Amino acid sequence: MCAYHFRVAGVLLLLLAPAAFGDEAKDALIIETILRLDDFDLGSSEKAQGAVARYLKVNWAGDRYLDLIRRFELKKEAAGVLRLALEKADAPIGAEAASILVGLGGSDLFVKALKGEDGKVASRAAKAISLTGDPNLLAELPRVLADQSRPAVVRSAALKAIYDPTPGKHPELLAMVKAGELADDLKQTASDLLMLSRDPKVREEARSLFASGKGEFPLVVELVKRTGDVKNGRKLFATKTCTVCHQAGAVGINFGPGLSEIGEKLNKEALYQAIMEPNAGISMGFEGWEVTLRDGTSLLGIVTESEESMTLTMIGGASRSVLKTEVASKKQYSQSLMYPGLHRLMTPEELVDLVEYLSSLKKPAPGKK
Ligand code: HEC
Known part of the structure; x- marks a missing residue:
């Protein structure tokens, strides 16, 4: 045991003795301490088990909720983790919960939610499944898509879960649309997805297929002259x-740069350019x-590296850490991770409003709150 561990273990003994802390504060301290001990055996201490059980009960989705479950492989918490994965499927914590649930052996819970009667739950399960990246679970999605007895919202969620985060798959989707293999009630979803494709040819074809009718966009020199509505x-x-x-x-979610004060950094012209031509x-x-x-999985995201491992933050905020020994190759992506053509989801008037809003985002003036 190193000196640090001695100290932490000492603190732990102190904490497990009756003390004058408030119960919740005491539990929180115990939690912090045992999470720092690499070899702590939860089964060996009833007091620590009690603290963990109380903590999990009142801190669903709290700071240490998932850390505890992952660290001590608390399979009996699977239902709470599933709820987190479904309810926060749009936030990083939901993505983390989804992969932890798979790690706990809870894949069947996702399948049950996906196949269940509740359309909202099933749609969220589709999204959560796409975040796990687990091949067995992913294989369930095309089955949902093909099952006409399922409601359109659920099939639409399955379609998004299959094609949304996967750049190389958009031509496949386009081919499906062209071959008339896609149900009519999924055309709008397909159009939205294809307009976000990284491949300009796919976007162009989708535009003519779905003829959005949004017309040509004015040039930036023209747009900067207009004033928009910040609220809109x-x-x-x-x-x-x-x-x-x-x-x-x-x-x-902070996947790309934070924009809370972007009006200080970029003028309107630069804002239009950042949106209309992110690759520039x-x-x-x-x-x-x-x-x-090495197992063939390919990931796209922003990388932070430490000596032995690499963490990829992916679009949507999910992150995945891998050991460098697992990595077969790493190549810089030639384009921006911001999708080109997002302005096409808006009318020119709406884009002007959006840029007006972004350029209003500034540091609070000194003295003011
Ligand atoms: C798929 C992820 C993604 C989406 C969706 C996205 N962005 Fe971005 N954005 C990024 C990334 C990554 C960068 C940084 C790389 C770059 O500059 O291209 C960025 C850069 C920017 C910048 C420049 C920031 C700077 O500090 O220079 C602006 C402004 C911006 N985005 C606005 C928007 C707006 C407005 C939308 C919605 C219409 C949007 N983005 C949608 C990922 C995204």
Whole structure:
């Protein structure tokens, strides 16, 4: 045992003795301590078990909830982890819960949710399954898509779960649409997905197939002259996929750069360019990498490395850590991880509102709160 462990173990003994702390504060300290001990055996201490049980009960989705479950492989918490994976399927914690549940052997819970009667639960299960990346679970999605007896919302969620995060698969989807293999009630979802494709040819074909009728976009020199509506822009920011990757104020996920003060950094012209032509200039530190693992899995995301491992943060905020020994190759992605063509999801007027909103995001003036 190293000196650090001696100290932590000492603190632990102290904590397990009756003490004057409030119960909750005491439990929280015990939790922090045992999580730091690499070889702590939860089965060996009833007091620690009690603290863990109480903590999990009141802190569903709390800071240490998933850490505890993962560290001590608490299979009996599977139902709570499933609920987290489903209810927070759009946030990083939901993605983490989804992969922990698979690790706990709870894949069948996802399948049950996906096949269940409740359309909302089934749709969320489809999304959560796509975040696990587990091949057996992923194989369930095309079955849902093909089953006409399932409601359109559930099939649409399955379609998104299959094609949304997977750049190489959009031509496949396009071929399906062209061959008339896709149910009519899924056309809108297919169109949305294809417009987000990384491949300009796919986007072009999709545009003519679905003839969105949104017309040509004015040039940036023209757009910068207009004034938009900040309030509507804020609404658009939250609904036009921006929050999948950006945070501004309290909304969104920080996958790409935070935009809370973007109005200080970029003028309107630069904002239009960042949205309409993301590939023209990629912000430092947010370059994408394609990482292929020895087992053939290929991942695309932003990489942070330590000596022995590599963490990839993927679109949607899910992250995955792998040992460097598992990595077969790592290649810089030539394009921005921000999808090109997002402005096509809006009318020019809406884009002007959005940019008006972004350019209003500034540091609070000194003295003001
Ligand atoms: C799929 C993820 C994704 C989505 C969706 C997305 N972005 Fe981005 N965005 C990024 C990444 C990654 C970067 C940094 C790389 C780059 O500069 O291209 C970025 C960069 C930016 C920048 C430049 C920031 C800077 O500090 O220079 C702006 C502005 C921006 N995005 C606005 C938006 C808006 C508005 C939307 C919604 C219409 C949006 N983004 C949707 C991923 C995304």
